[in-house]
Amino acid sequence: xxxxxxxxxxxxxxxxxxxxxxxxxxxxxxxxxxxxxxxxxxxxxxxxxxxxxxxxxxxxxxxxxxxxxxxxxxxxxxxxxxxxxxxxxxxxxxxxxxxxxxxxxxxxxxxxxxxxxxxxxxxxxxxxxxxxxxxxxxxxxxxxxxxxxxxxxxxxxxxxxxxxxxxxxxxxxxxxxxxxxxxxxxxxxxxxxxxxxxxxxxxxxxxxxxxxxxxxxxxxxxxxxxxxxxxxxxxxxxxxxxxxxxxxxxxxxxxxxxxxxxxxxxxxxxxxxxxxxxxxxxxxxxxxxxxxxxxxxxxxxxxxxxxxxxxxxxxxxxxxxxxxxxxxxxxxxxxxxxxxxxxxxxxxxxxxxxxxxxxxxxxxxxxxxxxxxxxxxxxxxxxxxxxxxxxxxxxxxxxxxxxxxxxxxxxxxxxxxxxxxxxxxxxxxxxxxxxxxxxxxxxxxxxxxxxxxxxxxxxxxxxxxxxxxxxxxxxxx
Numbered sequence: 001x002x003x004x005x006x007x008x009x010x011x012x013x014x015x016x017x018x019x020x021x022x023x024x025x026x027x028x029x030x031x032x033x034x035x036x037x038x039x040x041x042x043x044x045x046x047x048x049x050x051x052x053x054x055x056x057x058x059x060x061x062x063x064x065x066x067x068x069x070x071x072x073x074x075x076x077x078x079x080x081x082x083x084x085x086x087x088x089x090x091x092x093x094x095x096x097x098x099x100x101x102x103x104x105x106x107x108x109x110x111x112x113x114x115x116x117x118x119x120x121x122x123x124x125x126x127x128x129x130x131x132x133x134x135x136x137x138x139x140x141x142x143x144x145x146x147x148x149x150x151x152x153x154x155x156x157x158x159x160x161x162x163x164x165x166x167x168x169x170x171x172x173x174x175x176x177x178x179x180x181x182x183x184x185x186x187x188x189x190x191x192x193x194x195x196x197x198x199x200x201x202x203x204x205x206x207x208x209x210x211x212x213x214x215x216x217x218x219x220x221x222x223x224x225x226x227x228x229x230x231x232x233x234x235x236x237x238x239x240x241x242x243x244x245x246x247x248x249x250x251x252x253x254x255x256x257x258x259x260x261x262x263x264x265x266x267x268x269x270x271x272x273x274x275x276x277x278x279x280x281x282x283x284x285x286x287x288x289x290x291x292x293x294x295x296x297x298x299x300x301x302x303x304x305x306x307x308x309x310x311x312x313x314x315x316x317x318x319x320x321x322x323x324x325x326x327x328x329x330x331x332x333x334x335x336x337x338x339x340x341x342x343x344x345x346x347x348x349x350x351x352x353x354x355x356x357x358x359x360x361x362x363x364x365x366x367x368x369x370x371x372x373x374x375x376x377x378x379x380x381x382x383x384x385x386x387x388x389x390x391x392x393x394x395x396x397x398x399x400x401x402x403x404x405x406x407x408x409x410x411x412x413x414x415x416x417x418x419x420x421x422x423x424x425x426x427x428x429x430x431x432x433x434x435x436x437x438x439x440x441x442x443x444x445x446x447x448x449x450x451x452x453x454x455x456x457x458x459x460x461x462x463x464x465x466x467x468x469x470x471x472x473x474x475x476x477x
Contacts, residue, residue, distance in 0.1 A: 016336040019089060019287050023339055031337040032345035035092055036353075038214045039325050041221065041374065043071050043094040043350070044363060046320055048371060049168060050100070050124075051364075053177055054107040056117045059253075063121075063318060064360030065246035067095050070319040072351030074310035078303065078324065079343025087303030087324075089283050090332060090343045093310050096323040097382055098275065099268050101164050103128075103320055105433040106261030121318065122254035123261060129315035130257060131265040135308030138273045142304050149274050152399045153442045155390030157271050160410040160438040162383030167414075169379050172372025179368070189231060190369040197224035197373030210334045214327070217374050224370035239361040246357045248317045260429030264436035265321070269308070271439075272323050276307050279326045286329050287338035402445045410438030 017023050023031070047067045051060035074093030081088035103124055110120045138145055171177055173194040174186040184190070197220045204216035212219070228234050280303045281291055290296045303324065311321040332338050353359055393399055413420060414434040421428065431437045 014336055015288060015338055017339040017342075019289060019338050019340055021339045022341050023337065027337070028339070028342050028345045031331075031335050031339075031342045032349055034211070034214070034335060035090075035328050035331050035342070035346045036349050037218060038327050038331050039071075039092050039094055041217045041378075042097070042325060042327070043067055044360075045371070045375060045378070046095045046097060046100050046103075048363060048366070049172075049375065050103055050107065050320065052172070052368065052371075053104055053168060054111060054117070054120055055178075056121065059117060059121065060364045061242055061357040061360030062246055062252075064363060065354045065357050066248065066317050066319045068350050068354030068359070069246070069248060070310070070314045070317055070322065070354075071095065072347040072349070072354060073313060074306070074322050075343055075350060076347035077310060078306050079340045079347070081302060084302055084305060085309050086306045087280050087283070087299050088340060089280065089287060089289070089299065089303075090328070090338055090340045090346075091280065091283050091303070091324045092328045092343070092346055093306070093322050094325050095314075095320050096272065097165070097378070098158075098161055098272055098323065099128075099265065099321045101161050101435050102261075102264035102268055102433055104168075105264060105429075105436075106258065109258060109261050109429050110256075118253045119256065122251075122256040123258050124320070125251065125253065125315045125318055126255040126257050127261045127265055128321050129255070129312055131262055131269050132308050132311035132315065132321065134266050135269040135273050135311065136305060137308075138270060139301050139305035139308060142273050142277055142300060145270065145273060148443065148446075149270055150446060151389050151393040152402055153439070153446055154271055154274055155386045155388075155393065156403050156406045156410075156442045157267070157435060157439050158386030158389060159383050159407060160386075160434045161268075162379050162381075162386060163411060164414045164434050165379040165382065166376065169372045169376040172368040173376065174369070174372075176368030176372075189233070190367075193224055193228055193231070193233070193367055193369040194373035194376075196227050197221060197370055198376065200224070201374060201377055210330075214331060214334070217378070221366070221370060221374055224373060225366060228367045228370055233367045234365050236362070236365055239358055239365075242357045242361045245355050246360075250316050252318050258429075260426050263430050264433040264439075267436060267439045269311070269321070272307060272321070273304050275326075276304050276324050279324045279329065280304075282326065282329050283324075283332070286332050398449050398451065402442055402449065405445060406438045406442040409441050410434035413437050 044064050044067060047063045051063060071094040078086045078091050078093050079089065080086060106124050106127055107120045110123045171180065173190065175184050175190045179185045200223045201216050201220035204212055204219055207213055277300055280300055284291050284296060307323050314320060314322050390403065411434060413432055417432050420431055
């Protein structure tokens with residue numbers, strides 16, 4: 001036995017099924033259900049939030065069905081790899097929280113000028129379809145994008161995705177936007193429901209059982225729904241009126257475009273390309289596949305290309321932009337099943353679930369405080385993920401200034417949007433988005449401000465400076 005063979009056996013000893021293995025029906029189904037359980041809340045929650053905040057009521061069950069079906073199609077493309085499209089690995093595709101802030105901003109642009117729910121959806125999906133071409137284009141040279149979309153820029157943008165969404169979660173905890181100006185907002189019942197979910201998720205997340213940790217949010221929501229049922233807060237009367245099956249209709253609500261809504265989404269597709277690169281690299285590591293060389297580069301390009309293509313498909317079939325889910329890497333590590341053929345089972349389960357609008361109808365009855373109790377943790381986690389990305393960068397004075405200014409401007413316009421009211425309407429609508437404002441500031445400052453000397457440079461210069469009393473680097477004259 002050669003040394004290379006021994007090394008390969010050692011590297012793969014903890015995988016029950018490697019990338020190209022084909023498990024039988026029952027092992028594949030069981031592994032697929034674990035992936036669905038870990039990702040289900042992430043797939044459906046953005047649609048519930050957008051539908052609730054923008055008042056899309058009657059359309060929510062259909063939109064949830066489309067989110068599930070599109071997630072299934074996208075997962076199949078990523079795992080199966082069709083031509084150059086797809087990573088060819090076990091990675092689940094689903095609706096992305098990263099786009100939620102920009103999608104809500106796009107919806108409010110239309111709503112504030114008197115648009116109907118159909119107009120709102122037509123604009124969201126029309127703009128998403130066009131913006132997805134950005135990621136398709138970037139997939140060809142995604143490895144070079146890191147020179148512009150640095151960890152400082154990416155971390156700043158992710159923080160600005162998470163922080164404004166925390167306000168959405170807190171509003172849901174109080175009772176939702178519809179209850180905001182009523183006496184019921186912030187009632188004891190609402191806080192109790194949110195508290196039950198919040199505490200449940202925290203306790204379950206501390207469990208020593210890894211499967212319970214993966215399913216903590218799902219279990220927390222179920223417990224919250226049970227509590228709401230005993231409190232008389234669930235109303236299933238509208239479920240009986242739903243059709244038996246959801247039929248995908250391309251651009252069911254029309255197709256509209258708005259430049260002010262397009263720009264924040266276009267920026268986020270650049271960030272999504274970088275996030276997908278990181279997720280696929282982690283997936284390759286866990287699956288014991290190369291993370292260098294032509295096979296790896298080809299896989300990353302195919303995965304990012306699939307992200308863009310799947311987001312276009314999502315827009316056509318009335319769902320929000322999608323991306324690869326990072327939490328499913330944890331399921332691979334837990335189960336030892338890295339077979340991409342399991343992804344086809346995942347895709348089938350998601351697609352079949354999407355066929356039945358009753359699933360969306362039941363989820364629509366979920367009281368807002370129940371949803372808020374779960375999303376508060378999820379959105380807080382998004383913001384913390386941005387901090388983790390920033391920790392990978394060297395936070396010298398230059399980078400700290402970039403982060404401080406960009407985050408300050410982003411949070412500033414989200415809390416005091418009136419500061420932009422003197423600007424032309426289109427520019428105001430663009431910069432009202434905290435993601436757009438923060439990203440523009442971060443990218444611009446990164447390109448304009450010269451790279452400063454690091455602390456090590458200063459210490460070395462101090463040691464090498466002659467004893468004639470020259471000033472240290474960075475000292476003010």
